[in-house]
Amino acid sequence: MAQDYDAPRRNESEEPSEDSLEELKARRNEAQSAVVDIDESDTAESFELPGADLSGEELTVKVVPKQADEFTCTNCFLVQHRSRLASGSEGHEICVDCA
Template identity: 45%
Template sequence: MAADYGKVRSDVKESQERSLEDLQSANASDARSLIAELDEADALDDGLTPGGEIISDELIVQVIPQAADEFTCYSCFLVRHRSQLARESNGPSYCSECDG
């Protein structure tokens, strides 16, 4: 007996039809409210706040160079004082918290 494997089984087809009917009869929000929600989400991605204000301020940070008595930990990448130096081996330096 030959079987048509491309044909959808009847029990699967019935469950798909029931699922479609359930979705259509559910109290889902209408298309306009869904589009409005998507537009609000897009507005947030474009640099707008939920209130609709445009954010154009830049963060200005003063960068202070590393002092002579400081080092950068090779593990946590934090700038630490030399008193926290635990190990220094051929270049990489480790603080006492990361070396422990």
Template identity: 45%
Template sequence: MAADYDEVRSDVKESQERSLEALKSASAPDTRRVVTELDEADALDEGLTPGGEIVSEELIVQVVPQAADEFTCSSCFLVRHRSQLVRERNGQSYCTECEG
């Protein structure tokens, strides 16, 4: 007797039908409930850092004004020393890296 190797085995076919029936009978999640759960999770994450630590203190940063021998590059917006000034046109300064 010749065997048809392309035919699906009976045990595989039965398991596929059972899993299909299980998927059909499973209920889809309620969209309102999912949105509510996501909103609650976002509310809990507001005070967390990327590492998961809760930060309740304010950061204090001292701002130092630009010195007389410094300039702000009009291309990269970094504060550079005057020795890195390459070009100055119409009141805009450019550094060696941006003009390089």
């Protein structure tokens, strides 16, 4: 039989009391009647990011093609410098992080 370790413990000598359905419902309602205090100033719209407003800006990134001294790791697919190539990779170019 499964043991519920979160349930309140009872003594073995204590006989289980048969509560009425109304008492059980009242206990459940008392346990669920926690009041949540919601502060209107805690909404996500009130948070401001540091710095300027970037809503009207476009970010531009210059993409540089893979250089002659770089390789693409066949495991993580990151472009790495040749100095990060693991030795003994048997035809597969694998970086030292993935080796």
